[in-house]
Amino acid sequence: MKIGIIGYGSMGSMLAEGFIRTGTMPGDLFISNRTESKRQALQTKGIVACTYNRETAVAADILFLCVKPMEIKPVLEEIKSVLTPDKHLVSIAGSLKIACIEKYHSGAVSRIMPTLISSIGEGVTLMAHNHRVTGNALEKLVGGFSRIRNVPESEFEILSDLTSCAPGLFSVMMREFVRAAITHTTLDEKELAALVVETMYGTARLLKESGEPFDNIISRVATKGGATEAGAAVLEQGLPQVFGEMFRKTLERQADRAAAVEKEF
Numbered sequence: 001m002k003i004g005i006i007g008y009g010s011m012g013s014m015l016a017e018g019f020i021r022t023g024t025m026p027g028d029l030f031i032s033n034r035t036e037s038k039r040q041a042l043q044t045k046g047i048v049a050c051t052y053n054r055e056t057a058v059a060a061d062i063l064f065l066c067v068k069p070m071e072i073k074p075v076l077e078e079i080k081s082v083l084t085p086d087k088h089l090v091s092i093a094g095s096l097k098i099a100c101i102e103k104y105h106s107g108a109v110s111r112i113m114p115t116l117i118s119s120i121g122e123g124v125t126l127m128a129h130n131h132r133v134t135g136n137a138l139e140k141l142v143g144g145f146s147r148i149r150n151v152p153e154s155e156f157e158i159l160s161d162l163t164s165c166a167p168g169l170f171s172v173m174m175r176e177f178v179r180a181a182i183t184h185t186t187l188d189e190k191e192l193a194a195l196v197v198e199t200m201y202g203t204a205r206l207l208k209e210s211g212e213p214f215d216n217i218i219s220r221v222a223t224k225g226g227a228t229e230a231g232a233a234v235l236e237q238g239l240p241q242v243f244g245e246m247f248r249k250t251l252e253r254q255a256d257r258a259a260a261v262e263k264e265f
């Protein structure tokens with residue numbers, strides 16, 4: 001199977017590297033990118049660098065659109081004449097509905113939401129497909145370096161906050177956790193960050209491997225009258241409002257962006 005990627009930025013390169021790590025031959029990867037310097041870097045890896053997006057689209061059986069949402073329409077305009085119905089089009093663009101792509105392609109269309117942490121083989125990629133997608137070639141391809149969760153397209157916005165945005169959001173939380181501790185210690189920010197990342201990693205592993213709910217871990221650590229109990233009470237009081245506001249903002253931003261993108265189509 002020939003794989004095409006249009007847009008070799010943060011996510012396009014993450015997918016390309018994931019495909020190669022999990023067995024795709026570099027010569028079966030066809031990639032185009034607006035900036036030439038990034039295309040030159042591809043050739044040294046044995047990947048076929050295409051000058052024009054149309055070349056990528058012609059070569060690909062499955063074609064990943066990895067440009068920003070507002071760039072999708074110009075790219076589709078560019079490649080529409082070579083989009084034969086046998087091709088499988090996969091968009092990773094946030095806020096772009098499958099129906100928009102179907103205006104340009106009568107074949108299989110999927111919308112996926114990858115996550116940066118799949119660059120180390122972790123995390124969940126959300127997927128939704130139109131009725132023309134048959135078989136599981138896409139799941140097998142991306143499933144080599146990420147867990148796959150098929151979800152209704154209507155759930156994409158909120159669930160992508162929990163999977164794709166979350167590495168950024170969790171990093172903010174950890175950074176603030178560290179910064180609030182710094183006035184109470186002689187260790188520097190880097191040393192504190194190392195402790196917190198190790199602890200966050202271990203907590204995630206414990207939750208995952210034990211299958212225990214959050215409340216079990218909380219009650220096992222927050223013993224009656226102890227320091228964790230006091231700290232947890234502060235978080236339980238303040239965080240519902242913070243997270244409520246955070247989701248309100250992220251969903252509002254996604255809705256605004258979806259409206260702007262849809263207007264283009």
Ligand SMILES: NC(=O)c1ccc[n+]([C@@H]2O[C@H](COP(=O)([O-])OP(=O)(O)OC[C@H]3O[C@@H](n4cnc5c(N)ncnc54)[C@H](OP(=O)(O)O)[C@@H]3O)[C@@H](O)[C@H]2O)c1
Pocket residue numbers: 006007008009010011012032033034035038053066067068069071074075092093094113114115116164
């Ligand atoms: N970042 C994330 O964590 C994340 C997660 C899930 C989904 N997404 C989605 O993934 C998509 C890409 O995001 P990103 O973070 O990878 O952005 P990015 O790093 O800016 O990459 C976009 C790439 O597309 C290229 N490009 C733009 N217009 C093009 C065109 N007409 N033809 C060919 N290439 C073109 C850009 O080329 P230049 O080198 O010229 O800029 C750039 O390399 C977005 O739609 C975003 O919603 C991102």
